[in-house]
Amino acid sequence: MKNFVNNFYKNQALFYKIFLFIVTTVLIVYLLPKGGKFKYEITKGKPWQYENLYAPFDFAILKSDAEIVKEKLQINTNHIPYYTVNKNMVELVRSKVPEQLGKTFTDSILKRKRGQLSGFIDKTLDNIYEYGVLLEGKPADANKLVYLKRGNEAFEVNYDKLLLQDEIRPYLNVQIDKSNLSSLKPELLEFFYNIIKPNVTYDSGFTQKELDSKLSSISYTRGSIERGTIIISKGEIVEGETLDILTSLKSEYESQVWSDSSYNWILFGYSILVCLALLMLLLFIRRNRRDIFDNNVKVSFIFFNILLMVFLTTLVVKFEAKYLYIVPLCILPLTLKAFFDSRLGLFAHVITVLILGFVVPNSYEYMFLQIIAGIVTILTVSELYKRANLFISVGQITFIYILVYFAFTIIQEGNIQDLNSEMFLTFILGGLATLFVQPLIYIYEKLFGLVSDMSLLELSDTNSKLLKELAEKAPGTFHHSLNVANLAEAAANEIGANAMLARVGALYHDIGKMENSTYFSENQTSSVNSHDELSPAESAEVIINHVIHGIEIARKNNLPDRVIDFIRTHHGTSLVYFFYMKEKEMNDKVSTLDFRYPGPIPFSKETAILMMCDSVEAASKSLKEPTTAKIDDFVERIINKQMDEAQFLNANITFKEIQLIKKILKQKLKNIFHLRVEYPE
Template structure:
C-alpha cells in the first residue's frame, strides 16, 4: 500500500508530533475502561423478600453511613443531662437563714426597747403602764424588714404562724433553733440537690431535725425554715450537655461492611436490611460511584505522569526514542490489563486460584528486551498496583495481598533471571527458572497465609504458578516480533536474525553486487572494532554495515567495487548523471529496507551513512566543465549521522574504500588516509548532530589504524622455491 507523497511529507514535517500523544491518550482510555470493567461490582438480580440463590459477599469495605448515624444518635441519647454543682448556693442559703433569725432577734430587741421606753415615759407622767408590743405588731415589723429591698421575699415561703412562733422565742431558744437548722442545712446542701430529688433531700433534713434535742414545740418551725432553705444546688447546663453528646457521637466507630463479609447466605430471605446493604454496595445496578471512577482516573494519571517524567530523565534516549519507549510501555501495559480481564473472567466462573496462572513475568520480560531493565522494574510495579484492585472483588484482603505480592515477586524474578536474550533457547531457560521461582513464592505465601501444605488448595496454585512462569516467556517470544514490526524496535535477537548470511537481502547483495558484499563485510569488521572501543552498540553497527549499501544492488556496475576490469559505465555519462546514480544508493537502500519492514535503526544507517558529504570525484569533473557549478549540488541529501554508530560507519566506509584502492598500503599510508578522512569529516561538520565526542573520535581513529594494519600487514618476501 502506497501513501500519497503529500501525506507522507506532512507526517514527517508536522504530523509526526501529534501521533504519539494521540496514541498515548488512546492507550490511557483503553486502560481506564479495562480497569473499571474489572473492578466494577458484580450485579445480582435479587428482589425483596425472595430467597437468595447464592451467598453474596461484600466486594469491598464501605462505611454504612445509615447505621453509623443510628449509632451516633443512640450514643448521644445515652448521655445524661449535665448539671453544674454550685457550692455557693449552700453558703447563700445559710446566710439567708442567719439573716432571718437576726431579723427576728432585731424585732424582739426593738420591741423590748420600745416597751421599756414607753413604760418609763408613763411612770414619769404618772400615767398607767401601757400595753407591751403585741405579736401581731412584731410580725408586721418583721415582715416589713424581710420584704424591704430584697431579691427573695422570705415571707412568701414561711407562713405567719411560723414567724410568730419565732417571735415568741427568747434569745436562747432562737440560737438553739438557728444552730440546728444551719447544721442540718449544711449537711443537706453538701450533696447534689436537683428538682427531681429535692423532696427526698428535704425529708431527710427534716428527719435530722426530728432527731435533734430541740423542744418539740420548736421542731415544727425549724422544719419549715429548713424546707424553705433547701433549694437545688445543681443547675442543668444545656451547653455542656450538648458538648458531651456531640463528643459521644463523634467517638462512635463508623459501622463498616467489611470486604469479604457475608451479606446474605444462600437460601436466606432478603429482607429490607439486606436489600439496603446490597444497594449500598452497588450490587444491584452494576454501577460504581462517580468518585470511584474519578479515583481510578487519577490513579492512571499519576502512573502516566510518573512514567512520563521517568522517561524524560533517560539521557541516553533522544526525543524519538523516548516517544517510542512511551508507546511500547503503554501498549504492553494495556496487553497486561487485557490478560487481567481474562483471569478475572475465569475467576468469575469459579475456577479456584486461577489468579496464580497470570503471566506476571510477561510484561517485565518484554520491556527488558525491548527497552531496558529500568522500565522493566517500573512495569512490574504498575502491574502489581493494578492487580491489587482487580483481585479484590469477591475475595478477602489477605487473598488480595497474596496475589499482588506473588505478581510483584514473579515480575522481579524475571528481570533478575533474564540475562541472555539473544537466543530463544536462553529465553526459554530463563522461563523455566522463573517457573521454579514462582513455585517457591507460592509456597512461601501459602505458609504465611496458614494454608495447609498437603491440601488440594495448596498444590493447585503451585501448578498454576509454574505454568504462568514458563508461559510468560513462551508468550513473550511469540509477541516480541509483533512489537518489533509495529514499533520498528530492534532487539538483540532481531539483529542476530538479520546477521544470518542466508537472509534474502544479504543473498541478493552477494548475487547482484559481490564487490559491494565484500566491501560491506570489511566495513563491518572495521566499524565493529571501533564500536567496541568506545562502548557503542557493536552488534547494531555490524548488522547495519551488512545492509548499508544495499541500494547499490539496483545499479551494481556503476560502483567501482563491482566493475569489471577496464569497464566503467560512468565514462558514457555526464558528471550530473553519475552524481545522481551514486547519491541515489542511500535513498534507494532506505526504500528497499523500508519495503522489507526492517527496523528503523538499520534504515537510518542506510540513509545517513554518507551524511551530507561531497561526491568529490564527479564534482571536480563537473567543475572542469563548468567552473560556476555549486558544491551543494554534489552533496548527499543526508541527514547527517544522528548517532555514534552511524558516525563510526560514516568514517569506516570511506576509510575501507580508500585503503583498498591504495597500492601496497603501509602503516604510514594507512594512518595518513585515516587522518585525512577523519579530519575532513570534522571540518565538514558531519558529526555535529550525533552524540559522538572528540575523545571518542580519537579512539575511533586509533582503532581504525590498528585494525587496518592487522589486515594489510606487510608479508615477508620468501625466496623462490622456498
C-alpha cells in the same frame, strides 16, 4: 475554521497521543474493581504499624475458607440419604402368591401342607418387606442411617435393615432351615425367587435437594463486632482472631454498596492514579527515547501491551484469584526489550505492576514479587533470538517466583508446613506461558510493523535472496559490506549498542549499488573507469543516487524501517569530495549542494557506528604500505572529519563512545593488514 484545521493537521501526532492516553485510561479504570479500597495493609505475623484501629461500623466476622470447607465436608459426611418405598410392589407380590404356589408345588404337597406353607410364606414376606428390598448396593458403613419415604412420611432406619437382592438367598436359607419345611427347601427357594421384587429405590433428586438446602444454610460468619470496638492496637502482632477480624473488616469495607456520589468519587480517584502512572511512562519515553515518542505506532504498541496485561490479570482474578500467577506478566518486559531496550521494558513493567496493585489481593506481596521477577527478566534475558537463552531465563524467573513466595510464607506463617503446593504448580505454568513470547513477538511484528532481534537474525543470513543478488551483481560491494558488518558488530559490542542491528544495517546499507555497480571502484575489474565518460557533476549524481536506489530496493523487498534507516543515513550529509574537487578545478563557483548527500545524518548509535565503519573500511583500500602509526592517524583523521561536520549531532552517542569505536577500528584494521606491534630500535 481554516486555522483550526491547519493546527490540527500540524499537531495530529500530539492529538493522537492525547486520544490514546484517554482511551487507555478509561479502559483500565473500567477493568479495575469499583469498590472502596481498604487503606491499611494487612500482613500476617507482622506488628500493626498504624494507630489503634476501632470498628468504623457494625460488621460480622467472616469464617475462613478452611472453616467453610470443613463445615461443608461435615454436612456431606453426615447427610442422610433418602430412599423411596413402593407400597404397591408388596401388594403385587402378595397377589401372585396363589398362582405361584400352584406352579411350584404339586397337588399332593398342597393338600397336605397348604396351611403350613401359607403361614410360612406370609411371615417370611412380612419380614422381608418390613423395611424393604434395595435395588442399589449399600455403602460400606452398614450402620449408617437412611430415610425411608412412604408417601408423605419418612422415618430413619439403619442400612443393614434393608435387604439387597443378593442377600435374599442367605436369608431364606436361614429361615427355611429353622422351619419344619426344610425338606421343601429347593421348591421354596424357587417360589420366593419368582415373586420377590425390589421395592426400595434411592431418591437422588430429593437427597440432593436436602443436601443443597443444608449447604445453602451454612453461615459464613461467626459473631460480630460493634461500632467503636477496638480491633487492634499499635504494635500488636497481626495473627489469629485479630487477623480474621481485620480480614472481615477489609472485605466488608470493599463490598459495601456505594451511593452514586461515592461511586463517582471512586472512579475519579482511580482515574487520577491511572493517569499519573501512564503520564509518567509517556514522560519517560519522551525524555529518554524521543524516537519512540515521535512514533505513534510504537507508543500504541506499548499502551496496548500494558492494557492487555491488565485485562488478563483482571479476568483471572474475577474467575479465581488463586490462579493469578499463571498470567505471564514477564512477557511485557521481554517484549518491550526485544523491540526497544531494557530501560523502557523495566519502566513499563513497574508502571503496569503499580496499576495491578489495585486489582489483586495481597497487593504488596504481588507487587514485590512481580517487580523482582521483572528485574531478573531484564538482567538475564539477552539475545532473545537464541532459544537456549529464553529457556534458561524462564527457569530463573520461575525460581525467583518460588523463592519469593517461600520467603513470604515463612514470614507470615513462621513455618514451612503451610506452603501451598498448588502455588508452585501455578508458578511453573506461568513460567511455561512466558515461552509464548516468541510467537507473540512474531505476531506483533506483523501487526505493528516492528522488527525484533529474531527478525534481524533472519535478515543477517547471507544466503537471503537480496544479499545473494548483491553478491552476483556487485561482488566487490558485497565483500565490502561483509567487512563493514564485522567492524560494526565489534564496535557496537564495545559500547553496548545493538550489535545485531548494526550488523544487519551494514549488510544492506549499499544494496543501491546494484543499479550501477560498475560506477563504484570496488566492482571495477578492469582498467576501464565508467566515470571517464561523465562530468564530475554527473558522476557525483550517480554516486549519491545509490542511497535513493537502495531505499527503493529495500522497500520493494519489504525490509524493516529500522534497516532502511541505515541506508538513508550511512553517508549523512557528507560531501562526495573527489568529484567536488575535480569540478572545482574546472569551475570555481561550484556549489557544494550538488555534491552533498541528502541525509539525514545518523540518529542512533547504530547508524553512527555504520557511518564510521563504512568510511574507514572503504578508505582503507587506499592505504599503501600500512603501518600502525599510519592506521592510527588514518582512523583519527576520518572520524574527526565526520565529527567536525556535525554528522553525529543527533546520534545520542558520547565522545567517550566514539573514542572506544576508534580503538576497535584501529585494532581490526591492524588485524586485517596483519600488522605487528612496532618496537623501538
